[in-house]
Amino acid sequence: MESTQNQIYHDSAIKHVSGKSVYINDMDAGTQMLYGKVVYSPHAHAKILSFNIDKAKLVKGVHAVLSYKDIPGLNQMGPVIHDEPCLAEDKVNFIGQAIFLIAAETMEIAQKAEKLIEVEYEILKPILSIEKAIQYNQLLSTPRIIKRCNADEAMQKAKHRLSGMLKTGAQEHWYLETQTSLCVPGEMNEYMVYSSTQNPNETQAIVAEVLGIPRNEVVVEIRRMGGAFGGKETQGNHVAAWASLLSYHTRRPVKIHLFRDDDQIMTGKRHRFVSSYEIGFDDDGMITAYKAELNSDAGATADLSMAILERAVLHADNSYFIPNISIIGKAWKTNLPSNTAFRGFGGPQGIAVIENAIDRIARFLKKDALEIRYKNFYGINDRNTTHYDEVVENNRLYTIYDQLINSSEYLKRRKEIDDFNANNEFYKKGMALTPVKFGISFTTAFLNxxxxxxxxxxxxxxxxxxxxxxxxxxxxxxxxxxxxxxxxxxxxxxxxxxxxxxxxxxxxxxxxxxxxxxxxxxxxxxxxxxxxxxxxxxxxxxxxxxxxxxxxxxxxxxxxxxxxxxxxxxxxxxxxxxxxxxxxxxxxxxxxxxxxTPNIYFDRETGKGHPFHYYAFGMAVSEVKVDTLTGQNEVLRTDILHDTGKSINEMIDIGQVEGAFVQGLGWVTTESIKWDKDGRLMNHSPDTYKIPTVNDIPADFRTALLKDAPNYNTIHKSKAVGEPPFILAFSVWLAIKDAISAVGNHQFEPDFELPATNEVILKSIEKIRLLSK
Amino acid sequence: MNNSDKICFVFDNQLTEIDFTKSEFRPSTTLLNYLRSLPTHKGVKEGCAEGDCGACTVVIAELNQQNQLEYKALDSCLVFLPMIHGKQIITIENLEQIVNKELKLHPVQQLMVENNGSQCGYCTPGIVMSLFALFKNHHQPEKEVIEDALTGNLCRCTGYKPIIEAAEKSCCNHGNDHFTEKQYEIIEMLLSINENKKSISLLHKEQEYFLPLNLKDALEFKKLYPNAVVISGATDTALRQTKKGEIIPQLIDLSQIEELKHFTKNNNSIEIGAGLTLEKAKNEVENIFPALFDILKVFGSLQIRNIATIGGNIGSASPIGDTLTFLFACKAFVKLQNLTSVRKVAIEDFIIGYRKTDTNADELITAVEIPLIPENVIIKSYKVSNRKDLDISTVSASFRLQLSNKNSVEEIIIAFGGMAAYTIRASKTVTYLIDKTWNRNTVEEAMEVLKTEFSPISDARAEKDYRAMAAANLLLKFWSEISLNQKD
The missing domain is CATH 3.30.365.10 (Aldehyde oxidase/xanthine dehydrogenase, molybdopterin binding domain)
Incomplete structure (x- = not known):
């Protein structure tokens, strides 16, 4: 292994492959350790009239049963706004909300004790959809608005206009390691908290607040997480706070390791959005005006919803210069677990809308969507300012486009696909190229x-x-x-x-x-x-x-x-x-x-500023084949070219690009989440929640990093890579739409949403079949 | 019966015994929970406790009929301890060696490191164990074989590509490794355990677990304990314990009965032993029943198929039960036996309701008999699921067609899973099709009948209208595949 060069292996690789890497659930905390269990609300919206935990306390092997009354400090664990109780007091706002905590010598004993807890509820009507939340005016906070020039006027003047709605679905993080924390009490007020958290500093703060002790008494440590993807940015705090409370009362080490189904039921997901849009353009497909209203499902509390919404609004342009633009973002409160950070942090939800709109323009003008995208890319020297006034510097869209069009043989394959579709009734192929421009930095400037x-x-x-x-x-x-x-x-x-x-x-x-x-x-x-x-x-x-x-x-x-x-x-x-x-x-x-990070500022009032240190760029071309009788489909080939600046570790960066892409592939295809009429999560285990398996990745999967592309003003000229390639999965999503469209010979605009499950696909196809008759 | 009351297996290269009368463990403790209770075997991980993620994959080596070792990956979260009686457990901790005081990784581990096959590492021990089984069983495997070996292992970080590459590069030594060097030692140990042919009764204060080693003992247990839950792979029953916390008071485990693992070719039929694993059945039927092969290929994952049995799939009578539609189309029979008699029931008469079968309290399913398919008969099976693999069907279907020489429908059977509370025939549609000319027009008319024939439900997997639409379209698909020869 060459020293200091960019080919060293993951520092834990040997430990991973030999089973030696220690995750929190593998730690030995001695025979005194107790198992913590969280007892949560079975109702989406209810008043707690009374409860009795006395019987549960009497079970042999139970060391503590706690309610909010046992919290010595603040009953709060909201990361930004204090709107999230650590344990519910007189009201529950979603199924999965913690009400009681049990510490017992075994998990089985804790489960037994749980059954003896009595609670009397008065059930209230829950709000379970964005539409309902809008109807009841459950706005979480002031809308986020970013505008440039006059979108209304430009829309009126536009030669062509298209408008519509797009639904993008929730996504479960499905980190392999569920939320876990182990709290070990020290002397007096000292607590050592091992927590699977992306934000140890905040975990420390929340544990200290809940226990009512100064932060210098609490140490939070994390060696490694078994995956996080944003799901442990704030919600790892919860499990740590609960374990600490149990530890505080029992004076013993307490571990909470959520059971898979509980993790899926209790924790927040990627925000689902319902967005409406209108886009104006000329005969060539040049976009002159774009208006969008992005409505997100925040869930029961604020969590990071406003920051996520803000990133959606900031990314509503994706890679395109739009002279007249108006983006409004609204987050709505519902009776579901508070939705949270997930790779892309609202960016994908904002980008989905414009990518789908551009796809529609292409069908309307009977052109390849590729042309429309290329025409509207941010310019190098002009047409290069975003709707929030940041100049898109070091724009690599054209370089990437030129290289990828060639390496993917896009034009040749487009023709082959058309031929295939002309000769096959029951199978249709589709292809799409989609770009990403992703702003790097926390949009909350001081976090940088x-x-x-x-x-x-x-x-x-x-x-x-x-x-x-x-x-x-x-x-x-x-x-x-x-x-x-x-x-x-x-x-x-x-x-x-x-x-x-x-x-x-x-x-x-x-x-x-x-x-x-x-x-x-x-x-x-x-x-x-x-x-x-x-x-x-x-x-x-x-x-x-x-x-x-x-x-x-x-x-x-x-x-x-x-x-x-x-x-x-x-x-x-x-x-x-x-x-x-x-x-x-x-x-x-x-x-x-x-x-x-130098030179980062953003004025939320005016929606203007310089929120990003720089942009990461990438593009993907995907080709799919759809079985038009069932909606089942496969990705035949994907070519990705992604910009990571001068990569510090190419192997790791390629791993990030491919991994993010496949995670995005799941979001846009099979990862469907439903709640029943009472707000119960229907897909609460991998039995019904389907993330990609090895067979779902593109059959021919080609990933490359953009060469000779050093970044400016960053560590060793590299670029951030974690989130941007997630967005490249839209190439699969829109390739599927292209294949559906082929059923009607591209004469009809298909019904479409995200995820494009087999069901969405088949229903869309059947509708086109009817229209074609 | 004179029963033994302990189980014995090879673990960390040593004979290991568990006496449940003295143990803190119940007999149905899962292998995963047992391993994780030990300070030295925490490499194995729980990701879902339902066999859907593979983080808990371990490898079992067992003796085949030639007394050679067979290596199988399985989900330790679904395996009850008595199922490993007489076998060797291999965990992630057993793969490496210390050579001259230096850590020497197994080739599958080394190539995972070199290909950046791990990111967060949590799924990695399970993936490495699947790769290890692949390494032992295949030399330079095709991509399809590699993918099949990994289907049961979810990874949320890598996108799988580097793992496929690690498999391609590492499985090239005809399975030779340090386990090969030690194999005779292991075989000796396993033989010594298996010398004892006495069936096993494990009596724990909360649970009685019977592990008969022959059919006669099994039938006796069944007569004595008619309410006991009968398991073989337990891939269904285990979930009652792992997901619902149920303690099942009595279990009869058929997994060790060799007599139930046969695959017999008769003149006019094939008999598959109820205890034959779906993986073995899959490999046997590839040329005889391609439609069954197609279904078994996408049945669960390799880890599941390595323990799940054909008898279990029939006996659980699930509304989807993927092999059932095929058995309907083939007019198969189920063989049932008690201590005194054997009887044969047509599969359609055997399934009598939602998870209900025509089995008497003292009977066990011993085999399924599938008549060979006459040359002029076409049988095809389909599975529609949200995800291609390791997913429960939204709709499954099998079609059997025999045309007259005038191209009219002489006989047709259409059987569906996922459209009702149990596997069901589309009899109205069949009535419509009989004697009609087999062409697209007829088929499209029949699809209209089919669309209204059932009242499927909406659930986590799909809405009812999608089920009805897909079911009808499968008939068109069947027609197109045999009439247009259009497949993929």
Missing amino acids: QAGALVNIYLDGTVLVNHGGTEMGQGLHTKMQQIAAIELGISPEFVKVNATNTSKVPNTSATAASSGTDMNGMAVKNAIDIIKERLLTVALSEFNQKTYPNPSEIKNIVFYNNVVFDKIHPDRIILFKELISKAYLQQVSLSSTGFYK
Whole structure:
């Protein structure tokens, strides 16, 4: 393995494949440990008139049964707005809302105790859809509006206008590791909380608030999560707060590891949206006006819904310059679990609307949608300002488009598909190219900060602590590489520690794809500080003897496990040796580091600003085949070209691109979520909730990273990669629509929504069949 | 009967016994929960406790009739401990070796590392175990074989491509590895366990679990305990325990009875033993009953098919029961036996309601007899599901057609799953089609009859109108495939 180059393996790979990686549920907390169980509401909307937990407390092996009355601190766990009780008091607002907690010696005992809890409810009418929430005016907060020029006037003047509605569905995160937390009490008020959380800092804050103790008593640590995808950005906090409460009352370690069905029932999902839109364009397909109203289902509480809605509104343009535009975003409260962050964070929901609208323009004008997209791409020198006034700099849409059209043989295959469709009645093929332009940074500007703590030990090994969390994305591996490169040592001498709030405080969630960008810079900053000290030591070492030309700091290089003067290569010292010398000279070998993303601002009132540090770009072409008698379909081929700047680790980045794409593929096809008339989740296990299997990925799956594309002003010229490629799955979604459209020889606009399940597809096809008759 | 009261298996290369009278475990403790209770075997993960994700995959090595080891991946969350009696359990912790004080990964592990096959790592031990079984059973497998081996393992991070590549690169040593070196030692141990032919009764204060080793003992248990739940793979019954927390008081486990695992070719029929796993059945029927093969190919996952049996699929009489429509179309018979007699019931008469069968309290299903398909008869089966694989059918169907030499319909059977509370024939549609000329026009008219023949339900999988639409379209699909020769 070449040192410091971009081909090192995931830092946990060997542990993963040999079963040695320890997740929280695998930790041994000793024989005193109790199992925590959450007792939740069976009603979507009800008053709690009375309850009795006394019988449950008497069960042998039960150590605590708690209600909201047992919360010593604040009964709150809302991350942004305090609107989310830790345990319900007199009212429940969704099925799955926590009311009581049980700690018992085994899970079976806890289950037995649960059955003895008595609650009297007065059942109220629930609101279970966005439409109902609108009807009852259940607006969560002030709408988010971004406008440019006069969309109404331009719409009136437009040669052609199309309008419609689009529904995009919820999505369950389906991290393999369900929500988990283990709380170990220390002396007096000290609590050590192991929590599967993307945001240890916030978990620490909420545990402290709920227990009514200062934050310096609580340490939150996470070595790794078994997947998160946004689902543990805020909702990991809940399980940690519950485990801590049980630990507080029993003085024992308590672990809560949600059962799969409970996890699916209790936690929030990707926000479903109902959006209406109108788009104006000319004969060539140039878009002149676009109006959209995006309505999201926030669920019962605010959680991150407003930030998610904001990103939807900011991404309503996707990759297209629209001179006259008006985007309104509204989040609505319903009696469902509070919906939360999920890869893309509202971006996909905003982008779906314009991509579908463009698809309609193409059908209306009898052109390939590809042409319409290309025509409306943001320009390089003009037509390059977004609706929120940020200039799209370093636009790579054209470069990617040109390369991908060729490598995917789009035009040739389009013809082949037309021929196939002309000769087949019952199978139809479809193809689509879709782009993504994704803004990188937290849109809440102050969150764009990160910290690190780097320790060098006397054997020359390095321990990196940083505020980011590892959920599989390879963040720690990239931090290991960055530290190794900056110190000029082999990666095997660098270890990245479990994320721990006592090492690096006050950090932001590992989210918004920004983990590497921000923490990488903070790690570099810490190392720069240590290196500055080491340079002085090296200089004094090299200049001890009388040289005619003393070494200068600017010429000293850290590379290949040695430190040397590049002008006088014989002045050289082993890195390890330099560390010993520094120690003997009483030089500190540890430093914190800090980073804040420069030049980020956004005015919510005016909807203008510079919310993003830069944009990530990508494109995909997908081809599908649909069985028009059942709606069943398969992805025949997908070609992806994605921009990750100068990749820090190509293998990891390709893994992110493919993984995000396949997750998006699930969202747009099989991952259907329904609630029954009482608000009960119908798809609460993998029995009925279907994420992609190995057989659902494109039969021919080609992924490439854009070459020679260094980014500016980022760690090692790289780009964020976690979320943007999720959006490339729209190529599959619209390829399916293209195949449906082929049933009516592209004469009729198909009914369409997201996900395009077999059912949606077949019903759409049958309607076209009727129209064609 | 003179029964033994312990189970014995090979674990960490050692003979291991569990005496349930002294154990904290109930006999029906799942293998997953047993492993995770040990400090040394926490690599195995629970992802869903219902056999849908494969995070708990382990490999079992068992002796075949030639006393060679057969390696099978299975979901440890669905396996009750007594099912591993007489077998070797292989877990993720057993794959690596320490050579000259250095960790040496198994080829499937090494290639997973080198191909970036893991991200969060939670599904990885299960995936590695599926790859290990693939490695042992296939040399340079085709992509389809690799995908089949991995269908039962969900990964939410990678998009699977690097895992497929790891499989392609690692399975190229004819299955030779350090397990090959130790195989005779293991075979000796397994033989020593299997020397004891006494059936096993596991009596625990909350549960009685009977593990007969021959059919006679099984029938005796059934007579003595007519209310006991009969299991073989337990892929259905296990969920009552893992998902609903039920403690089943009495179980009779048929998984160890060799007499029920036969596949016999007679002159006019095939007999499949009730205890034959669906995977073995699938491999046997590929050329004889291609329509059954098509159904079994997309039945559950390899982990499920490795333990689920044909008898279990029939006996559970699920409204969908994927093999049932085919058996209807073939006019198959179910063989039932008690201590004194054997009887044969036509499959249609056997299924009498929602999860109800014509089985007497003292009887066991021993086999299914499928008449061979005459040359002039066409049988095809279809499965419509939301996801292609490892998904329960929204609608399943089988068609049997015999045309006269004037191209009119002489005989047709249409059987559906998912359209009613149990597998059902479309008799109105059939009446309409009989004696009519077999052409598109007739078929389209019959589809209109079919659309109104049933009143399917709306559920988590689909709305009723979609079911009706898809069911009718399957008839057209059947027609198009045999008349236009248009398939894919």
